[in-house]
Amino acid sequence: MSRYVSETKTILERLGVPAGALGGQLVARSPLDGGPIGAVKPTTPEAADAIIGKAAEAFALWRKVPAPRRGELVRLFGEQLRANKDDLGRLVSIEVGKVPSEGLGEVQEMIDICDFALGLSRQLYGLVIASERPDHRMIEQWHPAGVVGIISAFNFPVAVWAWNAALALACGDAIVWKPSEKAPLTALACQALLMRAIAQFGDAPEGLSGLIIGERDLGELLAEDHRVAVVSATGSTRMGRAVGEAVARRFGRSILELGGNNASIVAPSADLDLALRAIAFAAMGTAGQRCTTLRRLVVHESVYDALLHRLRTVYGAVAVGDPLAGETLVGPLIDRSAFEGMERALDTARAAGGTVTGGGRVAVEGAEAAFYARPALVEMPGQTGPMLEETFAPILYVVRYRDIEEAIALQNGVPQGLSSSIFATDMREIEQFLSAAGSDCGIANVNMGPSGAEIGGAFGGEKETGGGRESGSDAWKGYMRRQTSAINYGRTLPLAQGVKFDIPG
Numbered sequence: 001m002s003r004y005v006s007e008t009k010t011i012l013e014r015l016g017v018p019a020g021a022l023g024g025q026l027v028a029r030s031p032l033d034g035g036p037i038g039a040v041k042p043t044t045p046e047a048a049d050a051i052i053g054k055a056a057e058a059f060a061l062w063r064k065v066p067a068p069r070r071g072e073l074v075r076l077f078g079e080q081l082r083a084n085k086d087d088l089g090r091l092v093s094i095e096v097g098k099v100p101s102e103g104l105g106e107v108q109e110m111i112d113i114c115d116f117a118l119g120l121s122r123q124l125y126g127l128v129i130a131s132e133r134p135d136h137r138m139i140e141q142w143h144p145a146g147v148v149g150i151i152s153a154f155n156f157p158v159a160v161w162a163w164n165a166a167l168a169l170a171c172g173d174a175i176v177w178k179p180s181e182k183a184p185l186t187a188l189a190c191q192a193l194l195m196r197a198i199a200q201f202g203d204a205p206e207g208l209s210g211l212i213i214g215e216r217d218l219g220e221l222l223a224e225d226h227r228v229a230v231v232s233a234t235g236s237t238r239m240g241r242a243v244g245e246a247v248a249r250r251f252g253r254s255i256l257e258l259g260g261n262n263a264s265i266v267a268p269s270a271d272l273d274l275a276l277r278a279i280a281f282a283a284m285g286t287a288g289q290r291c292t293t294l295r296r297l298v299v300h301e302s303v304y305d306a307l308l309h310r311l312r313t314v315y316g317a318v319a320v321g322d323p324l325a326g327e328t329l330v331g332p333l334i335d336r337s338a339f340e341g342m343e344r345a346l347d348t349a350r351a352a353g354g355t356v357t358g359g360g361r362v363a364v365e366g367a368e369a370a371f372y373a374r375p376a377l378v379e380m381p382g383q384t385g386p387m388l389e390e391t392f393a394p395i396l397y398v399v400r401y402r403d404i405e406e407a408i409a410l411q412n413g414v415p416q417g418l419s420s421s422i423f424a425t426d427m428r429e430i431e432q433f434l435s436a437a438g439s440d441c442g443i444a445n446v447n448m449g450p451s452g453a454e455i456g457g458a459f460g461g462e463k464e465t466g467g468g469r470e471s472g473s474d475a476w477k478g479y480m481r482r483q484t485s486a487i488n489y490g491r492t493l494p495l496a497q498g499v500k501f502d503i504p505g
């Protein structure tokens with residue numbers, strides 16, 4: 001049993017999780033000590049089918065509710081999150097092992113996207129387009145898309161759902177969520193808070209927000225169900241390939257947020273003090289378990305030795321341990337298989353000529369069943385082998401470069417395209433990195449690491465990262481369907497492109 005079991009029970013009660021949802025065969029474990037913190041009743045395929053059916057019925061009503069009124073529901077949900085931020089943030093830390101500020105940060109991200117979606121609910125702008133025909137105009141409107149299925153990963157167990165849920169609800173969609181099987185308790189907690197907001201709202205249709213808990217087969221069910229108009233899936237590239245294909249087969253829409261393999265370039269003009277702090281956070285924060293974690297460092301040969309000397313010291317000194325039991329920056333890996341994946345990648349890197357600083361399991365008192373790892377810094381002779389894959393653990397590979405073209409080619413030379421950054425003060429190199437011939441990623445930062453995005457921008461990446469965009473900017477359009485209308489307010493029927501079709505009589 002985990003030492004956090006009774007605290008978890010108390011938090012779930014406070015957040016209003018119904019007792020009936022607990023006590024099933026799906027066991028939730030805390031990676032902090034590896035022990036069970038609760039058990040959940042998995043949703044049967046028959047029940048999931050009924051939940052999707054209910055969501056489709058709810059959608060038929062919700063789409064007619066005026067958008068600013070829909071925004072009111074999102075506002076109420078944001079208020080619930082504000083009032084329960086400490087509990088939910090703590091539960092995130094217990095269930096997936098994040099340091100407290102990151103657990104709370106995830107809930108803050110949920111609050112921020114609710115604020116964003118509330119404002120959006122008074123916008124959802126379309127266009128008026130000039131028509132070539134006399135006495136005509138054209139308009140473009142955005143209508144709700146339908147049921148949005150959300151498949152989420154363990155490492156952002158609540159924020160990624162909220163990105164989708166807040167936008168989809170404001171856009172007039174119903175939602176059905178399949179959370180990670182590694183984080184069912186935070187999912188129950190989020191659903192309970194949304195249910196409270198729905199109760200306060202008063203007249204939202206029943207079934208507007210569904211939750212289906214279980215293994216990947218429930219995700220497959222969502223991907224294949226023609227009643228689900230949009231499937232927004234966050235997780236590994238392997239999962240995205242399966243979901244993307246299944247949704248495409250039935251001509252549904254998918255928003256895919258998949259694996260990253262993110263690099264930073266350290267140019268000769270970089271501020272090395274700033275770079276060092278940014279690299280440490282981006283590579284070791286969240287124990288290397290962010291999709292945007294810094295995994296490859298491309299360093300100019302003129303600053304390589306100075307930077308690596310300092311990085312090796314940081315890697316040797318950083319505190320690893322239970323973040324709820326003491327001061328630590330690096331918490332646990334999610335489970336044994338994550339640790340084994342890290343070990344395998346380090347072995348392959350050594351075989352490819354890499355020199356490893358750090359790595360290995362860290363013993364933490366009272367947490368013998370947990371998997372804590374010392375972050376690893378791996379100096380590679382070139383960009384090969386494990387550098388081309390995403391290993392979801394704190395491994396930072398380092399290679400040297402000679403000129404900026406080579407650095408950009410290395411940054412782009414992997415199958416994934418999520419996030420990237422450059423440390424430089426030379427404006428020409430910065431602009432080259434941001435240009436059409438620069439970074440090929442969905443995110444390209446300057447003088448910061450590749451992780452830690454704000455909700456105001458569109459989030460997502462290219463290539464094997466899936467091409468989807470979520471969160472800010474105009475990502476809301478992914479949750480709506482576009483309709484173009486031409487309106488004739490004259491008495492004649494001029495045809496476009498000068499086509500004549502004069503019928504006799």
Ligand code: NAD
Pocket residue numbers: 151152153154155156160178179180181214215216217218219220223234235236237238239240242243256257258259260290291292390392418460461465
């Ligand atoms: P995962 O792919 O193992 O699981 C993610 C979710 O997909 C889970 O809910 C799982 O049950 C479901 N799933 C798995 N196979 C499926 C299938 N064939 N059909 C339908 N559903 C399926 O990922 P994980 O280990 O939970 O998370 C880590 C991965 O997620 C990393 O690759 C990380 O980069 C990625 N990630 C990406 C983003 C992003 O925005 N790009 C954000 C967070 C995490």
